Amino acid sequence: MLAHLAGLLGFLLAPGVGNVIGPLVVWLLKRDAGEFVDDQGREALNFQLTMLLYGLISSLLCLIGIPFVLVVYVCGLVFSIIGAVKSSEGMRYRYPSLLNWNLIR
Numbered sequence: 001m002l003a004h005l006a007g008l009l010g011f012l013l014a015p016g017v018g019n020v021i022g023p024l025v026v027w028l029l030k031r032d033a034g035e036f037v038d039d040q041g042r043e044a045l046n047f048q049l050t051m052l053l054y055g056l057i058s059s060l061l062c063l064i065g066i067p068f069v070l071v072v073y074v075c076g077l078v079f080s081i082i083g084a085v086k087s088s089e090g091m092r093y094r095y096p097s098l099l100n101w102n103l104i105r
Contacts, residue, residue, distance in 0.1 A: 004044045004083035020052055043092075079095055
């Protein structure tokens with residue numbers, strides 16, 4: 001749950017710092033606590049890395065008039081909260097496949 005919520009640090013800190021560093025630190029510190037913790041930490045980290053890439057791409061697209069940045073941030077917020085709630089209930093949460101590339105396996 002903490003790894004999913006740590007991704008929300010990007011809303012408090014500079015985007016790209018908090019939303020990736022938070023889940024990375026939680027995953028690195030807690031991945032040996034069990035298979036479920038490792039799985040959900042990796043899932044949260046992959047999602048935040050994907051959101052970072054989408055954010056960078058959409059920021060560049062905004063320069064030519066296509067404002068997707070807001071959509072990326074709203075998706076990041078909503079799905080991080082859903083992931084935290086589901087994992088706190090002991091359920092394995094998977095982000096939608098279009099929004100989550102498995103960069104870390």
